[in-house]
Amino acid sequence: MGVVENIKDWLANEASPEERAAIEERLNPEGGLLAAINGVPITGPQMRAAIGAITHIQVRTPADALEHARILRQFASERGFTPPEYAGPALHARAVAMDRWCRLHDRHGQTDVDAFFEAAATHPLRQTDQGMAFDPEAFADHIRILAEMPF
Structure with missing residues (x-):
């Protein structure tokens, strides 16, 4: 499994909702x-x-x-x-x-x-x-x- 797949797997299965929200906010800023x-x-x-x-x-x-x-x-x-x-x-x-x-x-x-x-x-x-x-x-x-x- 490559790096991207590992990250996707971690986000889908192991990251807490708070961790996912923090990553989402950094990648997609308000506005x-x-x-x-x-x-x-x-x-x-x-x-x-x-x-x-x-x-x-x-x-x-x-x-x-x-x-x-x-x-x-x-x-x-x-x-x-x-x-x-x-x-x-x-x-x-x-x-x-x-x-x-x-x-x-x-x-x-x-x-x-x-x-x-x-x-x-x-x-x-x-x-x-x-x-x-x-x-x-x-x-x-x-x-x-x-x-x-x-x-």
């Missing part, structure tokens, strides 16, 4: 994966540091994207982000959304950098046909509001 990712608290400086940790790897292949994910999981773990099971994926989803938004809406890099990272850390992601992304107009407004703040 789904998008809600769990949006629920990870991240600051602008943390987002900037996370991006700094992956900029040395240009994504050209799926393996490069997986390496970004690995690095960001490690980054989140080393810095104590919570919840730990969603922190790395949250940073990665936000990094991808940032890249997508820049390629489509700020090709010349004219956005206020501090406001961009703060917005990227806090603006809600939404599910699209291309994966998780920021609503382009709402995200641009968020950046503008942050850039206009006097501090």
Whole structure:
């Protein structure tokens, strides 16, 4: 019997209802994966540091994207982000959304950098046909509001 079969057997025959409920909650968070990712608290400086940790790897292949994910999981773990099971994926989803938004809406890099990272850390992601992304107009407004703040 393989590992997966052993786990299924344990869940079906030996795990208590409390153990099964705890596993179910971790695997299927309330509100789904998008809600769990949006629920990870991240600051602008943390987002900037996370991006700094992956900029040395240009994504050209799926393996490069997986390496970004690995690095960001490690980054989140080393810095104590919570919840730990969603922190790395949250940073990665936000990094991808940032890249997508820049390629489509700020090709010349004219956005206020501090406001961009703060917005990227806090603006809600939404599910699209291309994966998780920021609503382009709402995200641009968020950046503008942050850039206009006097501090």
